[in-house]
Each structure stands twice: as structure tokens, then as C-alpha cells.
Amino acid sequence: MELYGYWRSSASYRARIALNFKKCDYNYLPVHLLKDGGQQHQQAYRQLNPNGLVPTLVHGQVILHQSLAIIEYLEEKYPRPSLLPGSPRQRGAIRALALDLCSELQPLINLRVQQYLKQQLEVSDEQKQAWLDHWFTESFTAFEQSLNEVSGEYCVGDEFSLADVCLVPQVYSAQRFGIDLDAYPLLQSIYGRLQELPWVAEAHPDKQPDAES
Ligand SMILES: N[C@@H](CCC(=O)N[C@@H](CS)C(=O)NCC(=O)O)C(=O)O
Numbered sequence: 001m002e003l004y005g006y007w008r009s010s011a012s013y014r015a016r017i018a019l020n021f022k023k024c025d026y027n028y029l030p031v032h033l034l035k036d037g038g039q040q041h042q043q044a045y046r047q048l049n050p051n052g053l054v055p056t057l058v059h060g061q062v063i064l065h066q067s068l069a070i071i072e073y074l075e076e077k078y079p080r081p082s083l084l085p086g087s088p089r090q091r092g093a094i095r096a097l098a099l100d101l102c103s104e105l106q107p108l109i110n111l112r113v114q115q116y117l118k119q120q121l122e123v124s125d126e127q128k129q130a131w132l133d134h135w136f137t138e139s140f141t142a143f144e145q146s147l148n149e150v151s152g153e154y155c156v157g158d159e160f161s162l163a164d165v166c167l168v169p170q171v172y173s174a175q176r177f178g179i180d181l182d183a184y185p186l187l188q189s190i191y192g193r194l195q196e197l198p199w200v201a202e203a204h205p206d207k208q209p210d211a212e213s
Contacts, residue, residue, distance in 0.1 A: 001026040004048065004056040006033045006040075007208040008176070010106055010169035011067040012055040016208075017165045018071040020199035022078045030210035033111055053110075068102055071162060083162040090157055093150045097143065097163035101170045105139035109173065129178070136179045140187060143167075147186040154190060160197065168194050172205065 003019065003026050005012030019026050031039045031054050039045060040052045049056040049065040056063065057070045059077075064070050075083050084091045107113070109132055117123045117131060150156045155163035171191045174181060181188055194200050205211055 002029055002058040003027070004029045004031050004045070004058075005054045005208075006031055007211045008172075008205040009033065009054050010173050011053070011102070013169035013172065013203055013205060014067045014102070014165050015055045015057065015070050016203035017168060017200055018074050018083060018162075020202050021081065021083065021160070021165070022074050024074065024078065028209060030208075032210065068098065071165065075162075083160075083165060085159045085161055086157060090150075093146075093156045094161045094163045097146060097150075097155055098166040100139065100143055100146070101166040105135060105170060106173075108135045109177070132177045133179065136174050136177070137183075139170075140174070140179075140181070140184050144184045144187050147190065151186060151190060153193060160194075164190070164194050164200075167191065168200055168203075 001019075001024055003012070003015055005015065005028060007030070016028075031045060033040055033054070036042070038052075040049075040054060045056075046052050048058065048063055051065060053065065055067055055070065056065050057073070058064075059073075062073070064073055071083060084094055086094070114128060114132075117128050123131070147155060152158040154160050155167055167187070168191065171181070171187065201207075
């Protein structure tokens with residue numbers, strides 16, 4: 001199994017956590033998002049992932065893009081331990097929280113969006129930071145409210161799930177972009193607990209072969 005990714009890409013980080021949780025052996029193949037004009041745009045890579053985004057999973061004849069599709073593929077191939085535990089109601093809550101982060105927040109703060117703001121729309125660094133602050137605040141305020149309803153030890157109840165897989169990288173990104181997390185005590189305490197899990201710790205960007213200081 002091969003995972004094409006970038007050390008501090010949140011979507012790659014999600015896939016790494018899921019692969020580790022499922023105890024899958026995989027080769028990690030770095031795609032540098034900034035070098036050579038962005039290796040994700042090179043034709044050889046776009047043949048694997050037409051969107052020019054990481055991650056991509058290759059498993060035999062299977063080539064998959066979209067981290068949530070990759071994770072659902074792993075879930076179906078290797079159902080135990082499950083990333084969608086609990087009742088239909090809990091699984092619904094898990095999927096909703098995962099989508100809140102992966103479909104609503106992350107696309108707004110992605111590298112290509114930030115590059116477009118800077119290069120095409122010529123916004124200042126202050127305006128770009130205001131953009132990031134705004135979307136993180138919108139998303140994390142709602143997420144904290146949802147956690148009040150559905151969390152236990154982890155995002156949904158007391159079992160690790162896909163929602164936790166998605167939360168860790170988004171909090172890492174928030175810290176990287178200097179977002180103040182004081183208003184989200186539940187989110188912070190769950191994040192702290194998640195960091196101690198070995199399959200999460202091993203997936204940390206700083207532990208990847210392409211990590212830069
Ligand atoms: N929805 C996609 C998002 C993938 C994505 O946005 N990847 C980012 C890194 S987190 C990327 O490759 N960005 C490169 C770019 O914007 O040029 C997924 O979950 O796989």
C-alpha cells in the first residue's frame with residue numbers, strides 16, 4: 001500500500017491516522033506542495049489524483065483520492081477496529097462532525113485558496129489572517145457546540161472514531177495558523193487526549209520523513 005502525502009497536509013494526516021489505527025503497512029511517498037511549483041501539479045501525480053491534491057492511496061489496482069473516501073475504503077477492507085463505532089445515531093454524529101471539518105472548514109483554508117487570495121486577489125497578510133481567523137472561528141464555535149451534545153472521552157462518546165481522525169489535523173492547522181483556541185475548552189481537552197494515542201502520535205507531521213524544521 002502506498003500513501004502519497006505531505007507532512008503537514010491535514011488531509012494526509014487524516015489518512016495516516018486511519019492507516020495506523022487499522023495497523024496497515026504502507027509506504028509513504030512525499031509530494032512537496034511548495035517545491036518545483038508544487039509537485040501535486042505535475043502530470044505524473046495528476047494521473048493518480050486529477051485534483052492535484054494530497055493524499056492519494058494506491059493499493060494494488062486501487063487508486064483513491066479524497067481522504068474520507070480513502071478512510072471509508074480502509075474501513076470496508078479492514079472493519080476491525082472500526083472508525084464508525086456505535087449505533088446508527090452515533091455513526092451519523094461521527095460522519096456529521098467529520099464533514100464539518102473536512103467539507104466545510106478545510107477547503108476554505110487550503111493552500112490553493114490561500115495562494116489565490118494572495119496572488120490573484122492581492123490581499124494583504126493581515127487580510128489573509130483575518131480570513132483564516134474568521135473561518136476557524138465559525139467552524140470551531142459550531143464544533144464546540146456539537147461536542148457539548150455528543151462527546152464523551154472522544155468527539156462522539158467514549159470510543160475513538162472518524163470524527164477524532166478529522167479533528168486532530170484541523171487543530172494542528174489552527175495552531176500552525178496562530179488561531180486562539182481558548183474559546184473551545186472541550187475541543188482542547190479531547191485534542192489533548194487524542195495526542196496520547198500511539199496511532200495518532202505516530203501520524204504527527206513532525207514524525208514524517210519529509211518533515212522540515
Ligand atoms: N477533500 C480533500 C482535500 C485534499 C486537500 O485539500 N489537500 C491539500 C493539503 S491538506 C492539498 O493537497 N493542497 C495542495 C494545494 O492546495 O495546491 C481530501 O480530503 O483529500
